[in-house]
Amino acid sequence: MNDRKNLTLLLLLTLILPTILVAQKKQRPNIVYIMSDDHAYQAVSAYGHGLNHTPNIDRLAKEGIMFTRATVTNSLCAPSRAVLLTGKHSFINGKIDNEASFDWSQDNFAKILQRNGYQTALIGKIHMDGIPAGFDHSAVLIDQGEYYNPNFIVNGKKRQMTGYVSDLTTDMVLDWIDNRDPEKPFCVLYHQKAPHREWLPALRHIKQYTAMRFPEPATLFDDFQNRGTAxxxxxxxxxxxxxxxxxxxxxxxxxxxxxxxxxxxxxxxxxxxxxxxxxxxxxxxxxxxxxxxxxxxxxxxxxxxxxxxxxxxxxxxxQDYLGTVAAVDEGVGKLLDYLAENDLDENTIVVYTSDQGFYLGEHGWFDKRFMYEESLRTPLLVRYPQEIAPGRKSDALVQNLDFAPTLLDFAGVKPPKDMQGESFRPLATGDTQKWRDVVYYTYYEYPSIHMVKRHYGIRTDRYKLIHFYYDVDEWELYDLEKDPAELNNIFDDPSYSDVRKMMIDKLKTVRERYHDSPENDQRFLQKKG
Known part of the structure; x- marks a missing residue:
């Protein structure tokens, strides 16, 4: 009798177990999207520039995929966040610069995840007015926020917290994950203020970093001889x-x-x-x-x-900039350890990126805004053990425009047709090498702080074309293979006449594809005035 019961139980398990395993495989992933502010790819040691050491962020490169040529569509804090949320260029979502208002009533990927059963949270810096829409919980800094004992708006109510901002942001993220509904998948946007200006490190790091000396970039004393007015x-x-x-x-x-x-x-x-x-x-x-x-x-x-x-x-x-990065890296380590300790690491997508690139003395500069490489490019590392093999690299031209459709794709949700980005999930998982051959960029915040002129342009694998407008009408063309530091504008070089024509034609096609136009340029000029 017992043998018969055991046999019956074995047969039932044989039938049920594959179903359970399939269900587990189809379990929707959790998402932790980590975005620091102004974190240059040069200051992530996995990218090999030798400035500092970021062992925890580097873990994501070792255990997932590192994109070496990820770029942004508009190198500025608030517009970059608007592009992340909407999957649309600035001239479509309306957040063209830090001054323009952002319409939270428009759809965003967090709202879409909510409608599809996800718990969502936004913790840290968003740099946009209004209560964030699409989130079950929000704890956001006011404007740029403060480093020491900062103020947060927690679900609409102001609250000052004691401690260092990077540590507080990390702890609030872990606390929210810890108290979530375990029956539902979650998505948390974990947005660090650091390393944004004025670069105030955690007190535990100041003695170490102020004693350090860092190599100078080759272009620290750039004289801009072969560049334009901008x-x-x-x-x-x-x-x-x-x-x-x-x-x-x-x-x-x-x-x-x-x-x-x-x-x-x-x-x-x-x-x-x-x-x-x-x-x-x-x-x-x-x-x-x-x-x-x-x-x-x-x-x-x-x-x-x-x-x-x-x-x-x-x-x-x-010293101060890289000192602030240290606490960000520690936060990433604390998060990764938490996920592992709570058996969440296998089914959680972890993204690390920045809202844009940043100049670390290249061309004698700090800040961002330009379409030149240090500002255009941003770090991007993604770990998801169920689909992404460890130690992968990709030089595909992915953009922050692609984050919303990619995260929706991983969540099993079809991105809306009006999103302009593309899911890079097939690139990350190795299912394809096919990808776009050009990215499009716009910048509008002029005249304003840093006085970087308005411009738009495209970048391909090898070339970059930029048009500066508003109070000038100047073009720049760079051969990134021969001139990676972008020191020589070859737009008027006769030997590049065919390249110039090809890039101008490609720019026209790209602008049409994304529904941008000279009329848009004029519309935003009038708005600025």
Whole structure:
């Protein structure tokens, strides 16, 4: 009798087990989308530039896929986030610059996931007014946010929190995942403020990073001889346009003593406001590290040449910028460990990226905005053990335009037809090598801070074409194979006449494909005015 029961049970298991396994395989993945702010790909050690070490972010490259030529459609904080959410170019979703309002009533991929049974959360920086729509839970920084003891808007209510912003953001993400409904898949947008200006590291990192020295980029002293008006007139030079107090951390009293003038009207105020958020103990720790640096600067400044001063400011910039990256990397490690400890790592897609690229002294610059490589390109690493083999690399021209349709695709949801991006899931999983051969870029925030002129353009595997307009009418063409640093504009070079024609024709086709036009340019000019 028992043998018969055992045989029956065995037969039932034989029939049911494959069904259970298939169901497990079809379980919808969780999604953790990590986006830092202004994190240059040069400052992710997996990309091989040797500036710093990011062991936890590098884990995603080792355990998943690293995209080496991921780009953005508009290298600016808020517009980049709008493109992420909507899967549409700035001229379609309406968020053309940091000043334009964003219409939260339009559809976005988080709303679509909600409608398809996902729990959703947005935690960290969004840099757009209004209560984020599409999220069951939101805890977002106000505007740019603060590094020390920051204010958050938690589900519509303002709340000041004690601690360092990168740590707080990480902890809130883990707390939300921990308290989710375990019966439903989840998607959380984990948005770090760092390493955005004014680059204030966690106090545990300041002693280490202020003692470090970093290699100078080859173009730190770029003179822009073979470039147009836009590069020559942009206001993002580390020596000339970076704030002394807010950015380089020179106290306002020392600025006055040395006769250093504010470049931006909020220079001294930024220093006072940022450090004023600290407790007495925190400020004492800060002063114990930074005040000796400033005493040394006070002694040497009168004899420093302009080149020496640029070099000094570059090192100060890198120390603080890369110091803020350290806490971001630690947060990624904490998240990955949490997923593993809670058996969530196998069925969770983890994306690491930034809202755009950033200049780390290349061309003597800080900031972003231009279509040149350091600003256009962004880090992108994706881990999903169920579909993505470890250690993969792709040089495909993927964009932030593609995030929404890709995440929807992984979730088993068909992206809406009006999304302009494409799912790069087949690239990530190795199902295809076919992909677009050109990406399109627009930039509108001019005249404004940093004075980067309005432009649009395309990039292919080898060439880049840029049109600057509004108060100029200038074209630039670069051969990225021969000139990866983009030092020589070859638009008028007769030997590239065929390439120029090909790229102009391709630009026209791409603009039509994405429904952009000269009329759009004029419409946004009028809006700015």
């Amino acid at each position: 590069a020559k007139t942009a206001e993002m030079n580390i020596l000339k346009h970076m704030n002394w107090a807010g950015d380089s951390k020179i106290p306002p009293s020392l600025m006055d003593e040395l006769g250093l003038k504010e470049y931006m009207s909020w220079d001294k105020a930024a220093f006072d406001n940022n450090l004023g958020r600290m407790s007495e103990k925190e400020r004492a720790t800060w002063d114990s590290v930074y005040m000796p640096i400033m005493a040394d600067f006070r002694m040497h400044y009168p004899k420093m040449s302009q080149d020496e001063l640029l070099r000094w400011r570059y090192q100060r910039y890198m």
